Amino acid sequence: MNLYKALQLQSGNAICYSGFRQGQQPGGEYPTYQEVKEDLELLQNHWKYLRIYDCDLHAKTVLKVIKKEKMNFKVLLGAYIVAEMNNFGCPWGGVYSEEILKQNKKYNKAQINKLISFANQYPETICALSVGNEACAEWTDHYVSVESVIKYVRMVKNGAKQPVTFCENYVPWLNKLEPLVAEIDFISIHSYPVWEYKNIHDALQVTQQNYHAVASKFCHKPVIITEAGWATNSNGNGILPHNVSEELQEIYIKDLMKWSEQEKILTFVFEAFDESWKGSNDAMEPEKHWGLYNENRNPKLILKNKNFFY
Template identity: 65%
Template structure:
């Protein structure tokens, strides 16, 4: 089954988060003018944007799209936080019972806001996601599958957009079988470089990840909601010799060409570098997945795009 069966046409898609130096979720958010600058950089080259959270940034993104008359369609996500301890997580994931209870309350509010925004902007928001990487074994915000299913049912009952859950490809093979029957389409994340693949193995590995899930659920469309290649690393999880702008360019072009040919909706991760992510180390790989730097300068893969903008 293809995404077109849900009346969603495949097209160029990208993950967007606009946090710059000194900004971070829950703290300082980008301004209207900063988001406007970002969206004008992306406009005309990507049709679909993926947003992760129903927060102040999302409110401004939707305002900019509407006010400036930009031709974007948005996949809007509700971020759900930990409802259960994940003692195996290498970077946290353990909370007090009071914190877990508070997270549950926040999650319900987040899901209700997702419903509200989806119904207010049906012309812009083309699909919805409840949660992001919340069930995989290494997550620091673990949510039990049955709880995710409850949220999916809440949203489906009160909205009209197709609904999904965004997760690494691995849990869809076993842990998420019941959830797969609740969503309208399945969303997977595939990162060959995190799994120690070199650039020559990258696209084949992505195909293996995608088709492994697609063949398990032939009655459900499968979307890639994250796939990308970092350009820097301090060695934490990624070999520094395996990431650079040349490899990012190769993987991006291979990924997009394959997705276009096969009619697969693929969200490239991500538009801009985000310095708030990961550790204090400036070379932390989490900070370096953008096709543009945090200063909005194009990396190698985007040089041709910028040249076209100037012509």
């Protein structure tokens, strides 16, 4: 089902945005109003939709800038919910004390209430809401039960008017998330061929297969892609170093955007800017290198092509 028609949204390019620069990170130093303004001025000519992950100070600044500077963005705003259950299958953690899990449930409820508050404060800017990000995957370090996600969806739908979704890797949508589908307004999937050790020649086909596997299972519900991208550096941690580069990123993103435009599938490219705070202390950690711009806001190869958006 086509999201644009179902939810009466205009078509447009979409990108995931997190503006943390060198020395900044969630819970620490946040991007300033001026820094966010500079970022959005870079993005505004070619991107209509922004995905924001959290209802923290950064999200508050982004929404302020868009409104005060009269920018034309529409925002898919998320609440970042944290672990409510232990996940012993997570390779890098995911196990917490009962006290922390109890505190996390209170934190998550507060985040959902913030999401509702922002939605009502910025109804012209915020076009859709997500109650979480990758919180049900088998490998996640912030595991939340499907039942809890459903509870949060109902809270948001009772408190805000925007359509509601949950952003997750494509795999859980094919099994455990089936009870959630009836509760949300549209399905949001993530597709990362490079994380699955696929080469560039197979990459778009893999994303197409991911999309159609979910869309064909739930043909009555709109499906969008809220993350798809290609890293430009790797230390070998989960991604083979020879399988990432600016040249390969350019090929995949171009193919992805051409296909999604032809098929009228709203697709959020991951992501706008590199973020050095992510992952390990290794500068070549792949989590740091997904941006179409580097952390200094210099464009990578894909954006140096003047015909990219045309």
